[in-house]
Amino acid sequence: MRNKVILTRPKLEQNKIIKKQLEKDFNIKVKILELVEIVPIDFNIKKAIGIVDLYDCIGFTSQNGVEIFYSYLANYSRDGIEKIRKKTIVAIGPKTAEKIKQLYNIDNVYIPSEYTSESLEVMLSKMKLKTLLLRSALSRKINLHNVDEIYIYNLHPIQNKPRIHLNNYDLIILTSSFITKIFFSKYAANDFKGFFIPIGPTTHKELLKYVGVDKIIQHSHSYTISDAVSRVINFLHTRQNFLEF
Numbered sequence: 554m555r556n557k558v559i560l561t562r563p564k565l566e567q568n569k570i571i572k573k574q575l576e577k578d579f580n581i582k583v584k585i586l587e588l589v590e591i592v593p594i595d596f597n598i599k600k601a602i603g604i605v606d607l608y609d610c611i612g613f614t615s616q617n618g619v620e621i622f623y624s625y626l627a628n629y630s631r632d633g634i635e636k637i638r639k640k641t642i643v644a645i646g647p648k649t650a651e652k653i654k655q656l657y658n659i660d661n662v663y664i665p666s667e668y669t670s671e672s673l674e675v676m677l678s679k680m681k682l683k684t685l686l687l688r689s690a691l692s693r694k695i696n697l698h699n700v701d702e703i704y705i706y707n708l709h710p711i712q713n714k715p716r717i718h719l720n721n722y723d724l725i726i727l728t729s730s731f732i733t734k735i736f737f738s739k740y741a742a743n744d745f746k747g748f749f750i751p752i753g754p755t756t757h758k759e760l761l762k763y764v765g766v767d768k769i770i771q772h773s774h775s776y777t778i779s780d781a782v783s784r785v786i787n788f789l790h791t792r793q794n795f796l797e798f
Contacts, residue, residue, distance in 0.1 A: 557582045557722040558785060560778065561732045563617065564590040564711060571778070579782050584722060588735045589708040591617055594690065598625045601687055601703045605636050608701075610682040612643040614670065616652040618687050619644075621706050623656045641682055645673050648777050668776045669754065670695060691731050693755075710735050719745040724770070724788075726781050728752045730759035737763045748788070750781050 560575070562568050564587040572583045602625065605611065613619045626633040634657060642659055644650040646668030653662050663680070665672035670693040677684055683699055690704035708731055719725070719740060724747050727733045733756055742764045749769050751757040753776035760769060770788050773780035 555580055555582045556724070556786070557584065558782065559584045559586050559717075559719070559722045559725040560782075561586050561588055561726065561728050561736060563587065563708060563732075575779070575782055578779070579786050581782070581786065584717070586717065586725075586736075587714070588711060588732055588739070590711055591621070591706050592709050593621050593625075593706045594704060597703050598622065598705045599629075601685065601705060602626065602630050602633050605633060605640075605685065608640065608683050608685040610641040610643060610677075610680065610684040611637055612645075612673070612677070612684055612686040612688075613649050613653060614645040614673065614686065614688040614692055616649050618689065618705055619649060619652045619656060622687050641680075643673070643677065643680075643684070645670070646776060667774075674700075691729075708732075710738075716740070720747070723747050724785050725749050726752065726778065726785065727756050727760060728778065730755045732756075733759045733763075742768075750785055750788075752776055752778070752781055 558581050560583055562571070562585050568585045572585055575581065575583050598621070637657055638659055641663070642653060643663045644653055645665070647664060650662040650664050653659055663676065665676040674695045674697060677695065677700055678697055681699055686695065686700060686702045687705050688702060690707040695702065716739065725745065727736060727749060729752065749760055749764060751760045751769065751772050753772050757769065757772055770784060773784050
């Protein structure tokens with residue numbers, strides 16, 4: 554029997570692709586649990602497009618931000634895409650960098666040593682370039698004199714979504730601290746008898762508010778969904794072998 558995993562993700566069309574790829578790569582059954590939806594902040598996006606020329610460096614802290622900004626540039630400011638290509642570009646991690654390279658056709662993207670806002674802040678302080686970060690309104694603020702932030706999207710809880718029976722699944726992957734908070738506003742910790750894995754340290758910290766460490770699988774160092782799933786599979790396989798022994 555294949556292991557059944559819940560993956561908490563924002564409401565996106567690409568979830569179908571993610572689900573299919575994960576099931577193929579890891580031979581698991583994936584349920585995408587959509588608890589929040591992404592809402593672009595149009596006024597701020599237009600403001601950002603208008604001031605890109607004032608900055609030497611443009612930064613993104615999520616794949617969602619990369620896609621949202623690119624979509625607006627493609628529809629309203631094609632020359633804005635060329636302007637971005639001429640800038641120094643930073644990303645919070647490899648998956649965000651990969652999305653930048655894919656959409657903007659940019660090969661050189663700077664990534665911090667650890668894929669966190671804290672590590673990104675250290676890197677930007679050393680680079681000393683005038684930087685514009687385009688990110689979620691829920692992001693941890695970076696306090697540097699050479700860095701400005703514009704929040705180009707927000708996450709809103711999805712209302713009146715039918716509840717699912719959690720104990721039909723073996724494990725739940727939580728992909729942000731905000732999604733974790735929304736999850737536990739809808740479900741009690743004792744609704745689920747399996748294990749949780751947070752995507753990264755910030756999500757782990759939030760998760761500890763609701764469940765004990767004995768219910769948590771340690772996150773990977775890359776903070777990616779694929780590595781989280783890989784860690785899940787290894788954990789379940791090791792646990793099964795232990796029980797059989």
